[in-house]
Amino acid sequence: xxxxxxxxxxxxxxxxxxxxxxxxxxxxxxxxxxxxxxxxxxxxxxxxxxxxxxxxxxxxxxxxxxxxxxxxxxxxxxxxxxxxxxxxxxxxxxxxxxxxxxxxxxxxxxxxxxxxxxxxxxxxxxxxxxxxxxxxxxxxxxxxxxxxxxxxxxxxxxxxxxxxxxxxxxxxxxxxxxxxxxxx
Amino acid sequence: xxxxxxxxxxxxxxxxxxxxxxxxxxxxxxxxxxxxxxxxxxxxxxxxxxxxxxxxxxxxxxxxxxxxxxxxxxxxxxxxxxxxxxxxxxxxxxxxxxxxxxxxxxxxxxxxxxxxxxxxxxxxxxxxxxxxxxxxxxxxxxxxxxxxxxxxxxxxxxxxxxxxxxxxxxxxxxxxxxxxxxxxxxxxxxxxxxxxxxxxxxxxxxxxxxxxxxxxxxxxxxxxxxxxxxxxxxxxxxxxxxxxxxxxxxxxxxxx
Numbered sequence: 001x002x003x004x005x006x007x008x009x010x011x012x013x014x015x016x017x018x019x020x021x022x023x024x025x026x027x028x029x030x031x032x033x034x035x036x037x038x039x040x041x042x043x044x045x046x047x048x049x050x051x052x053x054x055x056x057x058x059x060x061x062x063x064x065x066x067x068x069x070x071x072x073x074x075x076x077x078x079x080x081x082x083x084x085x086x087x088x089x090x091x092x093x094x095x096x097x098x099x100x101x102x103x104x105x106x107x108x109x110x111x112x113x114x115x116x117x118x119x120x121x122x123x124x125x126x127x128x129x130x131x132x133x134x135x136x137x138x139x140x141x142x143x144x145x146x147x148x149x150x151x152x153x154x155x156x157x158x159x160x161x162x163x164x165x166x167x168x169x170x171x172x173x174x175x176x177x178x179x180x181x182x183x184x
Numbered sequence: 185x186x187x188x189x190x191x192x193x194x195x196x197x198x199x200x201x202x203x204x205x206x207x208x209x210x211x212x213x214x215x216x217x218x219x220x221x222x223x224x225x226x227x228x229x230x231x232x233x234x235x236x237x238x239x240x241x242x243x244x245x246x247x248x249x250x251x252x253x254x255x256x257x258x259x260x261x262x263x264x265x266x267x268x269x270x271x272x273x274x275x276x277x278x279x280x281x282x283x284x285x286x287x288x289x290x291x292x293x294x295x296x297x298x299x300x301x302x303x304x305x306x307x308x309x310x311x312x313x314x315x316x317x318x319x320x321x322x323x324x325x326x327x328x329x330x331x332x333x334x335x336x337x338x339x340x341x342x343x344x345x346x347x348x349x350x351x352x353x354x355x356x357x358x359x360x361x362x363x364x365x366x367x368x369x370x371x372x373x374x375x376x377x378x379x380x381x382x383x384x385x386x387x388x389x390x391x392x393x394x395x396x397x398x399x400x401x402x403x404x405x406x407x408x409x410x411x412x413x414x415x416x417x418x419x420x421x422x423x424x425x426x427x428x429x430x431x432x433x434x435x436x437x438x439x440x
Binding site for chain 2: 102105106109147150151163175179182
């Protein structure tokens with residue numbers, strides 16, 4: 001593991017457990033055991049470190065989702081139903097801390113803040129991803145379905161996080177499947 | 185010819201009644217359906233209003249908490265109870281999660297687009313599929329075709345032969361049945377062609393006497409006086425002269 005990844009891992013762990021705003025640069029340096037100059041060499045500002053953290057979380061999610069879907073080898077309509085199942089699995093994982101763009105928007109609610117703006121980009125990215133799958137599955141209105149699924153899972157993720165182990169993820173899966181079946 | 189005219193008149197009256205019942209039925213069905221769906225169609229506004237109130241109290245940056253989620257669920261359940269529609273738990277959950285997502289998006293971006301998607305989900309679930317819409321349209325077209333099939337063939341000729349009674353009945357929106365009206369019409373025509381007497385007229389009850397006088401002098405009948413008039417006409421005694429003996433200049437119904 002190179003120094004950049006080491007710093008990012010430590011920072012991610014702190015952001016997940018304590019929150020982004022609550023984890024200062026000094027704490028990250030202390031936990032990572034690196035000099036301040038080393039941190040700033042790889043991440044010139046805290047915002048850049050946060051952006052890298054959010055990007056990394058998103059990339060890991062898409063990598064996991066793609067791997068799961070590739071392993072199932074399902075086609076068209078079943079792909080959307082599988083997607084609903086996988087999204088529900090993802091938000092019910094013990095280490096789930098919320099959707100990356102939601103975390104960012106909550107911690108930086110000011111619309112002008114660069115991290116808030118980046119959360120909008122990440123949200124659009126998820127919508128685009130879901131729209132593409134909906135289009136591939138032959139949905140009547142893939143744009144609308146992709147956006148609806150994004151909003152639905154954003155809502156489900158929050159409910160799961162606020163009230164864990166109450167079956168929110170499983171109910172979200174059924175709800176999403178109802179939405180998908182109506183849209184095909 | 186008189187019989188033919190009367191038959192056409194009766195048929196027209198039945199048509200009007202059928203149309204009125206059909207229109208009322210379709211309207212009633214539509215109204216009932218709208219009434220059932222209305223609480224759910226209002227859900228978006230109710231939830232968006234609730235969120236605006238929440239933002240005013242707690243600030244735009246406030247994050248949803250357990251209490252907020254409970255309130256959203258309560259609003260959805262209330263709408264479902266008011267609508268009395270049997271909705272699946274999965275569908276209610278769908279709107280629940282969409283509503284929470286929409287609240288978050290609105291709070292973060294100040295955009296109402298997420299609510300449009302929420303609304304779209306409600307409408308797409310409640311409105312009939314295309315197959316049922318086509319079926320309803322086909323049914324309406326069939327009804328129209330049936331009405332057209334029963335329409336009089338020589339409308340202009342019949343209109344020219346309408347008696348004063350017919351024209352007054354045409355404007356009426358009363359509840360008299362077409363058979364009674366047809367009998368009254370027949371009686372009116374008989375009275376036009378004969379020398380009729382009503383020896384007991386002075387002894388008729390007031391209601392019957394009024395109805396009778398309006399009928400013989402103006403050829404009109406109020407919709408609420410049909411029955412008294414029918415009873416009054418039972419006392420009419422007419423003498424019908426042979427056609428050649430009919431006095432000159434007397435009004436007669438045209439004959440073919």
